[in-house]
Amino acid sequence: MYDLLKGLRVVEGAAFVAAPTCGLYLAQMGAEVIRFDAIGGGPDFRRWPLAENGSSLYWEGLNKGKKSVALDLASPAGREIAQRLATAPGSDAGLFVTNFPVDGFLAYETLRRLRDDLICVRVMGWADGAQGMDYTINAALGLPQMTGPADDPRPVNHVLAAWDLLTGAYCAFGLVSALLARMRDGRGREIRAPLSDIAAATMANLGFTAETLAAGHQRPRIGNDVFGAFGRDFMTRDGQTLMLLAITPRQWSKALEALGLTAEVAAVEAELGVSFATDEGLRFTHRARLYPLFERAFAQRTAAELGAAFDAGGVTWGAYQSLEAALEDPRLYKGNPLFQEVRHPSGLSYPAPGAMATVPQDRRSDVRPAPRLGQHTDEVLADVLGMSAGEIARLHDDGVVAS
Amino acid sequence: MYDLLKGLRVVEGAAFVAAPTCGLYLAQMGAEVIRFDAIGGGPDFRRWPLAENGSSLYWEGLNKGKKSVALDLASPAGREIAQRLATAPGSDAGLFVTNFPVDGFLAYETLRRLRDDLICVRVMGWADGAQGMDYTINAALGLPQMTGPADDPRPVNHVLAAWDLLTGAYCAFGLVSALLARMRDGRGREIRAPLSDIAAATMANLGFTAETLAAGHQRPRIGNDVFGAFGRDFMTRDGQTLMLLAITPRQWSKALEALGLTAEVAAVEAELGVSFATDEGLRFTHRARLYPLFERAFAQRTAAELGAAFDAGGVTWGAYQSLEAALEDPRLYKGNPLFQEVRHPSGLSYPAPGAMATVPQDRRSDVRPAPRLGQHTDEVLADVLGMSAGEIARLHDDGVVAS
Numbered sequence: 001m002y003d004l005l006k007g008l009r010v011v012e013g014a015a016f017v018a019a020p021t022c023g024l025y026l027a028q029m030g031a032e033v034i035r036f037d038a039i040g041g042g043p044d045f046r047r048w049p050l051a052e053n054g055s056s057l058y059w060e061g062l063n064k065g066k067k068s069v070a071l072d073l074a075s076p077a078g079r080e081i082a083q084r085l086a087t088a089p090g091s092d093a094g095l096f097v098t099n100f101p102v103d104g105f106l107a108y109e110t111l112r113r114l115r116d117d118l119i120c121v122r123v124m125g126w127a128d129g130a131q132g133m134d135y136t137i138n139a140a141l142g143l144p145q146m147t148g149p150a151d152d153p154r155p156v157n158h159v160l161a162a163w164d165l166l167t168g169a170y171c172a173f174g175l176v177s178a179l180l181a182r183m184r185d186g187r188g189r190e191i192r193a194p195l196s197d198i199a200a201a202t203m204a205n206l207g208f209t210a211e212t213l214a215a216g217h218q219r220p221r222i223g224n225d226v227f228g229a230f231g232r233d234f235m236t237r238d239g240q241t242l243m244l245l246a247i248t249p250r251q252w253s254k255a256l257e258a259l260g261l262t263a264e265v266a267a268v269e270a271e272l273g274v275s276f277a278t279d280e281g282l283r284f285t286h287r288a289r290l291y292p293l294f295e296r297a298f299a300q301r302t303a304a305e306l307g308a309a310f311d312a313g314g315v316t317w318g319a320y321q322s323l324e325a326a327l328e329d330p331r332l333y334k335g336n337p338l339f340q341e342v343r344h345p346s347g348l349s350y351p352a353p354g355a356m357a358t359v360p361q362d363r364r365s366d367v368r369p370a371p372r373l374g375q376h377t378d379e380v381l382a383d384v385l386g387m388s389a390g391e392i393a394r395l396h397d398d399g400v401v402a403s
Numbered sequence: 404m405y406d407l408l409k410g411l412r413v414v415e416g417a418a419f420v421a422a423p424t425c426g427l428y429l430a431q432m433g434a435e436v437i438r439f440d441a442i443g444g445g446p447d448f449r450r451w452p453l454a455e456n457g458s459s460l461y462w463e464g465l466n467k468g469k470k471s472v473a474l475d476l477a478s479p480a481g482r483e484i485a486q487r488l489a490t491a492p493g494s495d496a497g498l499f500v501t502n503f504p505v506d507g508f509l510a511y512e513t514l515r516r517l518r519d520d521l522i523c524v525r526v527m528g529w530a531d532g533a534q535g536m537d538y539t540i541n542a543a544l545g546l547p548q549m550t551g552p553a554d555d556p557r558p559v560n561h562v563l564a565a566w567d568l569l570t571g572a573y574c575a576f577g578l579v580s581a582l583l584a585r586m587r588d589g590r591g592r593e594i595r596a597p598l599s600d601i602a603a604a605t606m607a608n609l610g611f612t613a614e615t616l617a618a619g620h621q622r623p624r625i626g627n628d629v630f631g632a633f634g635r636d637f638m639t640r641d642g643q644t645l646m647l648l649a650i651t652p653r654q655w656s657k658a659l660e661a662l663g664l665t666a667e668v669a670a671v672e673a674e675l676g677v678s679f680a681t682d683e684g685l686r687f688t689h690r691a692r693l694y695p696l697f698e699r700a701f702a703q704r705t706a707a708e709l710g711a712a713f714d715a716g717g718v719t720w721g722a723y724q725s726l727e728a729a730l731e732d733p734r735l736y737k738g739n740p741l742f743q744e745v746r747h748p749s750g751l752s753y754p755a756p757g758a759m760a761t762v763p764q765d766r767r768s769d770v771r772p773a774p775r776l777g778q779h780t781d782e783v784l785a786d787v788l789g790m791s792a793g794e795i796a797r798l799h800d801d802g803v804v805a806s
Contacts, residue, residue, distance in 0.1 A: 004584040048631020049614035058610035136721030139646040162565035169572035176579040181407040201756035207460035211452035218726035228451020243542040318539030323621035353604035
């Protein structure tokens, strides 16, 4: 938690990964982020993984540091409260993050009637408004056919919802950018971020589409080989798998030194009449010639020996390890100052991270857990919408809100 | 291109994916982004995929809409110019994006002596400053063991550099957030974004780490099955592979209807004494019981029949298609207003995207290509550093700058 965005009030009406991570990043940089949740929870409130008591570890991970107002979103009165929250006054408010449909009761033009300078960041599936999620859009981009062992043609889905995550962070960027613009010109804006556009643009930004246009077909499946450079997984004498990578000349020469392959590779270069040192693409082109040398060098040494030699030599490498091993790894989790032991709504206590970046000039404040559903209903209705205790009590009685 | 960030001047000294995408997102939202490049190009200037003439389609994809100043970054004079650019005056300047080492000539404390309120966003590999790239850090988080067919234990790397991409977008968010903070308190900040921390935090945000702590081991490998819900690839009668997904009750009921499985699944529910409708986790738990029904339903119909039925029924699904097919797909590329045919530094003309989000209230301006190396050297030295024509000529003569 940092306070870079202190004073901002963001309202979030969102489920699944992309929009809630947007709100999470904003909250952990100091914004007040108020979620409205369906009474009993929205469509991702029971999403796996679950704690033994049925609480969602996923939901409580994605909603840390936010406030929760529980509303009957099926009722006109509940929907009106959601609209009023999203558009409540204040120069540092009027900031709304959602993945609700573009044309529903949270449509921009509807909300704009309540607050003309509203900034609304809207995560969408397909750009035309059709249902689309990370998995279905990823399938349409050729990536599952490019992923996985070259000797197996089955498409491989990614386990990490990469498009959701990229979209969430890009939306956080979009929201603060639109706020800067509003501070300058006073205008509200809707920032529509369809996963399909973010994915299509990214495949172009990385050169995949230009490559495909030039070749007439997408990049072939090459297993764990790093495209256009030297990199792959190799197995050590003791059966460990290590990832080795050499893109820059320095990464390449260091890897050869550490593996004792400098002379052997020089002989290959002489034989082929090429220089691998300064052209990583040649290492890729001739990788079938190079791999046996590396496979042998790895097979002669243990992971411990190689790791020590690689670290001493400044080689870019990594061991494949399980997440349970990662949790003991001081480079990732053990003692990492991003993480703090926190008691979560599930009732469990376990380490959770704050802001993903570190600001050495600022103090990192405590990691805040996710709210209980409706934990802040009364507080928010009073503070943000100025409701009296009587009004709030009536809404409870009518089942419009819960806490 | 939008002008939300109009007036901001950002300086970028960066290679590979994360930091350049940060600059790309800023440029495409209207900031002036000035790269300094090593004369002849930095370590990613020849990164694959390449055009036939050897130009990098990757580099020109990641650097669209930026300016380029070519400097001899090995010389003290060239390094001094880089430092002066990063710290040049202006209330909407002093914004620097880099992946240079934390303790080199572009260290924050060094730059701060030139501009006390500098905002520097720094992409790092490992948080301790050690070399790490997307591939090596990904290997340390258990994901490659969770990815790929369940009947094959080999680790599977992702082809999409997901951690780089997330880091780049998060850095763009971090930079604008730090600017908002500086506008309030006048203070500069360094925003350090190590891939290792972003990856470690994300695995926690999504619940992977809590799940692993609770179970004692990471999630087992389950192929293309969507964890904790119903989703997988299925093959049609004509041999096409479709991704089907049902997380919400509505997605589930729609899928059953479109496949004509409502009655059969109700029989399974009766037999097992469960209701799949409202608990997507039960669909996952009993997926081995459900899959044969779905496999048969898919195998009886062609992809065209299923696609039509799914679209008519509002099912969440997607066909696996190649990137060359995606390029013809109007939902992704063909006619997508994000894209415009642009002539790139490689000499090739092909469609390239502007800002990844859409702002319906604003006009989308033209997509700008990447610069040639050093294309803006003289212009930037004159405009930003106030150098005279004579000074600039001398720097050219001395080989400190190039254009």
